[in-house]
Amino acid sequence: DIQMTQSPSSLSASVGDRVTITCRASQSISNYLNWYQQKPGKAPKLLIYAASSVQSGLPSRFSGSGSGTDFTLTISSLQLEDFATYYCQQSYSSPPYTFGQGTKLEIK
Amino acid sequence: QVQLVQSGAEMKKPGASVKISCMASGYSFTTYYIHWVRQAPGQGLEWIGIINPSGGSTSYAQKFPGRVTMTRDTSASTVYMELSSLRSEDTAVYYCARDGSGWSPLDYWGQGTLVTVSS
Numbered sequence: 306d307i308q309m310t311q312s313p314s315s316l317s318a319s320v321g322d323r324v325t326i327t328c329r330a331s332q333s334i335s336n337y338l339n340w341y342q343q344k345p346g347k348a349p350k351l352l353i354y355a356a357s358s359v360q361s362g363l364p365s366r367f368s369g370s371g372s373g374t375d376f377t378l379t380i381s382s383l384q385l386e387d388f389a390t391y392y393c394q395q396s397y398s399s400p401p402y403t404f405g406q407g408t409k410l411e412i413k
Numbered sequence: 414q415v416q417l418v419q420s421g422a423e424m425k426k427p428g429a430s431v432k433i434s435c436m437a438s439g440y441s442f443t444t445y446y447i448h449w450v451r452q453a454p455g456q457g458l459e460w461i462g463i464i465n466p467s468g469g470s471t472s473y474a475q476k477f478p479g480r481v482t483m484t485r486d487t488s489a490s491t492v493y494m495e496l497s498s499l500r501s502e503d504t505a506v507y508y509c510a511r512d513g514s515g516w517s518p519l520d521y522w523g524q525g526t527l528v529t530v531s532s
Contacts, residue, residue: 306475339518341458348508348525349450349458354518392458396517401474402448404458 307331307398311391311405317413322383326408328376328393336372337397343407344389352391353378388412415439417447417509417523424529430497433526435509442490443467446512448519449483449494451505459505463512464492499530 308331318324328338336356341349351360353369356376366381380387393405420434435447449461462473464483471483477496485492496503506525513520 337516339516341519343458348510348522349519350522351513351518351520354513354520355516358516360518360520394458394460394519399517400462400472401460401476402463402517404450404460407457 306401307334307395307403309393309395309403309405311393311408313408314406315409315411317411318383319413320383320385324380324383324410326378326391326393326410328371328378328405330374330376330395330397333373334395334397337395338369338371338376339394339396340369340378341392341394342387342389343392349392383410385412415511415521417511417521419507419509419523419526422527422529424531425499426532427500427530429499429530430495431499431528432493432495433507433509433528434491434493435523436489436491437466437511438490440511443487445514446517447483447485447492448510448512449481450508450510450519452508452525453502453505456505461494461507466492496528499528501530504528504530 310329338356340353343349357369368379390409416438418436448463464471466485482495509523510519511521
């Protein structure tokens with residue numbers, strides 16, 4: 306199975322900060338990498354697919370990059386509503402479509 | 414609009430089975446695969462498996478050998494996930510999610526179904 310490792314596991318930041326979350330795959334997954342945001346008690350929400358394509362309707366402050374084994378999710382200017390947990394997921398090799406362990410973004 | 418509506422919370426005893434439904438609307442049901450994902454309390458997301466609503470083919474994570482079965486009813490635009498031989502570690506919120514094809518992003522999610530396994 307392909308293992309996905311996110312860093313950091315948690316992160317404290319302030320409104321207006323630029324934040325980057327990293328996801329590393331245990332083997333090359335090309336650009337088959339998706340990012341999700343999850344708020345407490347809610348289902349995850351798709352943010353980025355194919356490593357860098359922003360899901361329709363999302364604000365431009367979210368961006369993704371990377372290919373092969375190393376990927377990043379960047380939020381250019383944090384807003385209050387962005388404080389949540391973020392997960393990466395590989396969709397290159399199934400089963401399973403593995404998720405990272407999550408990064409909890411908290412208010413400083 | 415695309416919606417996935419799941420069945421309600423379940424409480425089961427160890428060793429029992431649970432069957433959760435996920436009814437799709439707002440799109441062509443047989444065009445998009447459906448995934449099942451679960452989340453134990455305070456934990457991350459865990460992929461369970463995928464079903465093709467068109468032909469019914471399935472693929473499951475190796476973690477659930479012989480315990481998970483996914484089926485579909487095309488006349489009702491509904492997929493089902495049954496998990497048997499339940500143990501306390503299966504306590505989780507179970508989600509169905511639509512595969513947006515191409516890079517297989519999970520673009521629409523159900524609201525989640527809490528399954529509690531306790532004696």
